[in-house]
Amino acid sequence: MNRGVRQGVALGCRGEGNDLPAFRQSTRARQEVCPQMLAVPEPLSVDDSEAVTSRAFERRALTASVRQLSVVTNARGLWAVARQWLIIALSVAFVVQVDRWWAWVLAAVVISSRQHALLSLVHEASHHHLLTNRKLNDLVSDLLCAFPMNITTEGYRKEHVEHHRYVNTEKDPYWRTAQRDRAWIFPRTRRSAALVLLGDMVGFFSLSHLRIVVPWSYTGRSMGKGGPPISRAEHVRYALWLAGFITFLTLTGGWLHYLLLWSIPSLTLMMMAFRIRALVEHPFTPATPDETHETRDVEGATWLERFFIAPFNASYHLSHHLFPSVPYYHLPALHQRLKQTDLFRPGENHFQTYLGGDKSAWSFLTSASNQDIPHPLPVKD
Template identity: 35%
Template sequence: MHAAPAPDHDSAERRVNLTRYLSPDEIAQVRARSTWRGIGMIAHCWATIAAMMALVAMFPNPLTIVLAIMVIGSRQLGLAILMHEGAHGGLAVDGKLNLWLSQWLCAYPVGAETLAYRRYHLQHHAHAQTERDPDLPLSAPFPTTRASLRRKLLRDLSGRTGLKQRLAQLRGAAGTAGTAGMPVGERRATFLARLGRPLLVNAIMLAALAAAGFWWLYPLLWLLPLLTWFQAVTRIRNIAEHSVLPAGDAWRVARTTRAGWIERALLAPYWVNYHAEHHMMASVPCYRLARLHQLLQAKGLDARLEIKPGYLAMLRVAAPQR
């Protein structure tokens, strides 16, 4: 049986006010933002991508290619996570710089857009695990069978999910909604307004690799990871964050999953695994979520959270039957 979502009128009551449990100094400590930390995370993400591309360029073989696809796909998820951080204003103290970093260095490279995402995502925070939660369809199918989960992950890893989503994105940008009867020039302008900047950033990436003599790295180590590993780890992350949670429990609208270094490298970059803490205080930048977790733990409040010891343990809960 799936856990039924709580009625929407409960949403305000289902938020935990951590100011009742943490001192003003502790709250100020975890809410403190650093522009240099934000820039550093973005630089780390792109440096990892560049390093894996350089590895394959120097030693092109099946082992390095598969490793690079996995690592780069996880860093593409990292860019999406850092876009999410920008949507919450956590990449820089200055709002304009925060948005620029989030858009041009995080969102556009993976075909996303921060402002559109922010509008959608704030509804998720306002109505998490209720009937008005726009992310509810991501968690509602669980628990499911292991066979069903395997089919979903195989679709992701084969590229079927990614191709379907990208084609839908292109059709939506070219769209029929609101563009029927428009002159060709206006329809072109509408398309460019919706997808022009992501396409520009990707064209720059391709041109830079081509200028270096490695154009083939773009389809092999950017598009292929984006259509495969990125899709699979995004699904696993979505399952971990909100699936199979008790309805009506303000402390358990989201889950924290403990992650070792391999999981952080391939599944859960940039502290995304501390999702329960994020939902309790969304103004805390991602690099301080571990500290928030420690504060809650020191006060004995971690026992009230939904915490799993690892992603494999979490998947066993999401897919308990064969």
């Protein structure tokens, strides 16, 4: 197998029974009844057999293709990180040079989009897709993607693995969060949906968004609020990063720029784009025996949608859930292969765009009448 290929590609077996409903089986259960798996997944990783689909779907026929598409390329990961920081640096330089109110606003909008991109790169790193060396993967992700966004790669990874394994069940941390906050429950009316996004834009939901990232953050993990215990290596690199960060802003006098161009956009504009993407990826409804009812692909996202809402091919979310070993740059090719099956159902788990036209995900998200707006479901703490 080529270097960088994720070794958990399964050949299409399904197990029986554990503490989840019958249609949500753990990796261990599948390993026990599926000996032809290529390898046992490592802790805090997900295997390509995690997704459950009852549709006619021959995974074995895709095994060779998935192996090829699962190759991680270091240069692409490093360039992806460098590109975001180049755009951020140019945006700040633009503000310093022009120093007009509209320049600050424009730069904040652009930087918020790159913050969203950095979060997507943390997601890639959580699947070990950034770099082939796992220690360097986490180091680069922490220092250049996660720490600047006030989270940690390992903290994010823990919840994200649980999300993959238990999509839309009470063991899915994303689903539990949504059920505690009615603003995540869609479809809605157009007016109601617009009010939620406006609330994001002006910071009305900032506190609820902060609660989401507490288990991912260094502070939250230190206080026992979630995530795995912090390792010695994480302690060291966070201390070095924080010292460097404070020193840099103090020496450059950049504290005001950090507040206006980084902190505020990360809690407002970025979270609005984050919500749209998350709502399209999964409806926060109870799990069914077929994960393809709960996960979606957006095939024809416009360049603006890719820039602000779905960086790094995040629009191919169903494809990602079915084969999480595939890095973002190969998801379009994987999607094309999956289109040859009968997995995709237009208007349900397959949309053309996010926001524009009758075939957009937004049309679906705003399809409720005043009487049909769903309510959160009870969850057990």
